[in-house]
Each structure stands twice: as C-alpha cells, then as structure tokens.
Amino acid sequence: MESLYLLVPLALLIAAGIVWVFLWAVKSDQFDDLEGPAHRIIMDDDDKVKEKTDNESSDNK
C-alpha cells in the first residue's frame, strides 16, 4: 500500500498536465470551430489547389 505515496502524487502530476494542455487548447482557439476541421480534413487532400498555393507562396520569396 505504500506505493500510494508515490502513485497519488503521480496522478496529481498527470492531472496538472491535462489541465495545462486543456488551458492551452482553449487559449489557442481549438474550441472555436468544432465542425470545420472534420470537413476540412476530407477536402484538403486535393493536391491541385495546394500546389497552386504552394507555388504562390514560393513566388513571394
């Protein structure tokens, strides 16, 4: 049972980590648009347009 003296603080440490990640996510607008990314990920594999924008940005350099 003495392992608890190690495990409980460890659990708290992990919880603190989760809280930190959560606060970061809120701060960086991860919860702003909950629907968009689900759709975007399907459509963004269109390479044609991507290449175009890539060229565009390399033009700028």
Added chain:
Amino acid sequence: MKQEQPIKPCFHCGLPVAKQLDIHVNINGKSEAMCCYGCQAVAQSIVNSGMEDFYKFRTEPSLRPEEIVPEFLHQLKAYDNPQVQKHFVSDGSEQVREVSLILEGIVCAACIWLNEQHLNALPGVISANINYSNNRARVRWDNNRITLSEILESITRIGYLAHPYNPDRQQALIEKEKKQQLRRIGIAGVLGMQIMILAVAMYTGEWWGMEEGFKQMFRWVSLAVTTPLLLFASTPFFSAALRDLKNKRVGMDVPVALGIGIAFTASLMHTIQGSGEVYFDSVAMFTFFLLSARYFESGARKRTAEATEALLSLQPAIATKLIVDDNGVYDQQNQTCISVAELGIGDYVLVRPGEHIPADGRIVEGTSGINESLITGESLPVTKTIGDETVGGSTNTENPLVIKIDKIGDDTVLASIHRLLDEAQNRKPAIAKIADRIASKFVSIILLLASGVAIYWYQVDPEHWVAITVATLVVTCPCALSLATPAALTAASGQLAKLGLLPNSATALETLSKASDFVFDKTGTLTQGNIHMVKAVLLDDSPIEHHLQIAAALEASSEHPVAKSLIQAANETTNSGEQIKVSQLDNKAGSGVNGIIDGTHWHLGNINYINQLCEQGVPVSLLEKNQINEMTLVALATDKKIFAIFAFDDELRAEAPALIQQLKQQNKIITLMTGDHEANALRIAKIVGIENVYADMKPADKLAQVQKMQQSGAIVAMTGDGINDAPVLAGADVSIAMGSGTQLAAAHADLILLSNHVEHLYTGYQISRQTLKIIKQNLTWAFGYNLLAVPAAATGHVDPWMAAIGMSASSLFVVLNALRLTKTTK
C-alpha cells in the same frame, strides 16, 4: 410534334431549367445544364480556377447567385475608402490589413472549402480562414497588391456575398466570456474526477476499513485539489450570490453558494482536525454540473446573437457629398466621399440609382422612383421630383438625384421610428415566467428550512449538524429546478435552429406557446416582398419571347423593381445572348420609357402613359377579363398599337395559406395589418383566408391596434419584416421577424425566421407547446423529488454523498427528459 422533355434541375443551384434555355458548363468532364447566366458565370469561374471538386464534395445545391450589376461594384468600391475601412479593418502594418467578413450563401461544408481555396489563391491575399460554425471569415491581405473591394468582388464571382463587419465589443465580450466558462468547466471536470477517485476510495474505506494515515493523506490531497477548483471554477456562483444579496433578492445562486461554501468550510475544518467527514466531492460535482448546464444555455443565446449580427451588417454608411463653391452652388463633378456621421444640414448629396438616401432632405435636382418600403412597407417605389421630401434610409431606384439635407441624426424620420420602438419595448407586457417565479420562492423556502435544520441539529446533535445541513442544501439542489427550464429551452432552441427559427430570448418560446392572437404583416411576410411578372397578355400573334426581349432591352438600365422583374422574366424565357440595340432611350421617371429599336419607336410604361402616347387605348375590359386590373400593369406599345400587357404582383408565399389554416385549427385569431392600400390587403387576405384586415396602417397605428388587443386580454404574436414593423414587433407579447427583412426589425424581435419558410412558424409553435409541456414535467419531477428527499435529509437520514448522487440523478433525469425535444417532429 415536339417531344416533352422532363424539366431538368440546374446543376449549380437546383432550380428548374426553362425548356428553351440551352446554356451549359463543362464540369468534371460532363456538360451540365444551367438555369441562368448568373449560374453559368459562377460555375464557369469555379471550373476555371481549378476547383471543380467543389461539386463532388458539396451536399446541398448552391444558392442562385445574384446578378452582378455595375452599381453593386460601385458600392463595393466604397469599402476601399480609408474613412470606411477605419470601422472594421485592423492595420497590422502599413500595408498588411485584416478584415472580418460575414459570408452569405454558405449551405454546406464544401462552400467553406471553396471560399477558402478561392481566397487563398488570390494574389495579394496572405491568409484566409473561415469558421465553419458561424460562417465568418478572417482575411489578411497586402494592400499594395489587392484591394478589399477586389477581394469582395472575387467572392461574388463564385456566387457568394461577403460583408465586412466590425466584430463589435459586445461580440468580443461574449467570446471572452465563453472561453472563461469553458476553462472553468474543464478545470472543474478534470479536478473533479481526481476528487471523485479519492472520494470513492474513502467511501469504500469507510466500509472495509482503512488505515487512518491513508485517510488523512486522502483528505489533504482532496483539499489540495479542491482549493484551486473552488477558487477558480466556483467563483461565478459566489459573485452572483453576492450580487443578489446586495440587490436584496434571493436567486438560484444563493443556496448554491451557501451549499458549496458550508461544505468546503466544514471539510476544511475536519481535515485540519484530522477527523470527521469531508464533502470535497460534493463541492466538485455540484460546480461541474451547474457550470455545464449554464454553458449550454448560453451557447444557444450566442448562436442567436451571431445570426442577428449577420443581419446587422449592411452597406457602408457613406454619402457622396457635392462640394459647394463660394457662391453656394454645387458642381456634380466635384464630389467627395464622406461618412454619413459627418453629414451636416444644408449639404448637397448625390444619390445614384441603387443607393440609400443618407438622411432626410429635399430633392433639388432630378426625378426618380424612391423605394420607401422601410416606412410604408410598400414594395413599389414612389415617384418624387424637385421639391419633394425624401426620407433617409429609403432607396433611390431610377435616376441620379441631388438632395439637400435638412434633417440629420435624432430629427430624422428613421430616428423617430427608433424612439417609437424604444417606447414600445419599455411598455411591453411581461408574462411572468413560471420557472423564475416558482424558483425564487422555492429558494427562499429552502434557505429558511436549512437554517431551521441547522439550528435544530446544532442543539440536538452538535457533531452532525454540518453534515445534515449540507445534505439538506445539496439534496434539494435547486439544480434540477434551475435546469428544468434552461435544459428544455436549449433543446428546443437547437431544434428550432434547424428550422431556421432562432429564439432571441428564453421567454420567447414560453410566450409563443400561450399566444392567442397571431398578427401578420403583408408585404415581405405573407408575400415574398418583391414583385414578379405573374401574367402577360398578348394582343398580337408574335411569341411572348419577342415582346419580353424588347421590353427588357428598354428597361435594361433601370433599377426599378418592375424593370428588374421584367428583365428576369426575359432571361428565363429566352436563350439568345444577343443584345438588342436601343437608341434615343428616354426615361420618364415613374411612368415609363421609350426608345427606338430597329427603326420602330417603342413605348413601355404604365397604362396612363401608354394611353397618352399610343393611338390605341388600353382596353379595360381585357384587363378585367384576365383578372389583372388590380395588379401593377406595364404595357408595351408602338405609336399606333399595343402589343402586350405585363401584370406584376407581389407573389404570395406558397406556404402562407396552409400556415393560416393550421393556426385557425388551433382556434387562434388571425389578423392582417399592413401599410398597403385596402384593395391589395383584402385581395391577399381573401387568398390566405384572413377575415380581420387592417389596411393603410402607419407604424404607430399598428402598435396602437396591437395594444388595444392586448388590453382586451389577447396575447399577441406579431410577425413582420420591415422597419415599419419594428415598433409593433417590440410592442407585441412575442414577435417573429423575417430574416430577409430589415436589420432593425430582426434586432428587436423575440424570434427570427431565417429560412423564410413561413410554415415553420407553425412547427415552431408546436415545438413551443411541447417545450412548455416538458418544462412542466421537469418542474413536477423536481418538486416531487424534493418532497421526498428534503424531509429525509432534514431528519438526518441522508449523508452528503447520497445527497450528491440524488441531486445528480435528479438533474440527469431533467436533462434527458428535455432531450426528448430534439427527437420531435422535423
């Protein structure tokens, strides 16, 4: 014989394609039919920019694009004016600028993708991000390489409309508030779970036996985790309770704060003493559940706020001022663009066709039709000439006008309507909210009871008084009670939003379900609000297309609604893109136009105008025979002979009669109130089946009539769309504004019908009835539960942890019951 072909839908917008029409665009290797040149242009530019995949991904047909007229592009140019940009553009540096846009016409996820790709591919655009859930875009661009108006125009080219908007302070505040709430919920959730783990260990330890050392360690650890939770996540309850007490009110937050406060203090003391119960788990659970409930409630409100804001984004408020020389004479060529706020009395402004008149004034040059629908609700323009008064906010439709401003700011007609609106809103009869009324009584009783319990047990059993008092406070948990209404309303709002009906306030649904009288405005509410050609009577044998083409050519440069619908009718029936040349075109404002086509002198105009210019008079019997004598008529004639008569009417919304019928079946009293003439009002009323008709009503008359109805005991639900309806909307018990209507009407309405399907009003009414039923069930449950639990807790038979489970189960029941609303009728 020609073979009948099935009517094909337009590949772009899904509307039927006229048979004669033969326009196609090559999309993804197939030639697809288009219903109009607008759709063709949009589809072609999507294909040309290599984004044909849009058509593969989209799940809904696109909206039919608006025709791009030169006036529109001219108005877009106004957005490049630094004076105008000041209001909504943030300068990152000298040239890199950022703007927020509201996009119109988004119907599915593919639209977002298309717009994003399109914007990002524009040279000069640095980044473009679109938020899927609210259709807002943030665009950064390099002002050296592209201008804002070019960006907006390019969005129009792919069939969408973008308005820059100023994410005003209130919106930013809501956004910030939402993030803070989210942080609180997240922290309460994560920390609450830790506390629950420890609590479960302690409860089982109680049962099976546990070393005192571990118990004490668990207490301290729980305290260490609960303290930040209390200090950060629970603060809203304490500050709200404090505010309530300061105002000498007893709100829902007082027992919540008291419960949390006592539970924490007692647990803290027991931890320091090293003996006795701790209730940290109750504190955490309580906080987490209540915060979540409130978050979902405010989510529904936020959605409505966003929709309203989208409606509020209108044209830039700028005016073209004519500069006056030393002799007080203006010169049409010497213009300057200023914002309306800078306009002064005595200034001369130039108002081009299609533009809004910036303030009240008098015409000093020009004659034109002016659309004053915002005052009268009437969609047809009124002809005005030199010396006539013009109302700020109305639209010039035909010819350029020079107007001398004589009233600005608070003195204008528009401002007086605003005042009427404010007064009406202040006098609005408030139907007491059942839930609020009951809840505040309930809370007072609980507080009395809890203090009674505390005093009694302190004397009888000093060791357990804290546990019993906390149990009483927690078990009664106004939670279920406070959730009963918001949970049902939130579920109902979500359901209504799917229908395009957005509630602006929580009480709107409650009042709607009780409404006894439904009052409708005519133009724009029961009717479409814009006129269409409904009939063409031909007086010779040539085909209708021929006449329409000539008429359209004569009207090509007019902004008048009749002209626009004529041109639209011509585009729908003919397929030749060839332009008919008109020479010596002459526009007589308010009556007609004439011009020479292929050597023939043609006249097009109202009946009086044609009777004057054509040898053959318009046969009245013919009009009666065709039942068009009460409509707006335009005749096409040469000097000698009349060729065709076109009849225009504000088309009835197809679903309106059914809606009225359904409401009548519910024994509702239906009334029509309109600013239009009696003949028109009666005609429409007859078609939809309304017996009570009030015509020729000014905004103040409508309000007075509704107030009279309210005095005789009616609960009035008003549906309208225009600025002229805004005061009566504010004065009615519950108001529904059409989303396509004016911003002012929508901003003050209780519900906004975005979808323009009026029949959804009835579905909305049904949902509101159901919502009220569920709210009542929930309240009954909450009370029934309390009736059992409170005596048990007060007599000391309930431990705080049991109380916490009881209140959670009770809340869960209420939420699940409310969720049934989301499964009801489509």
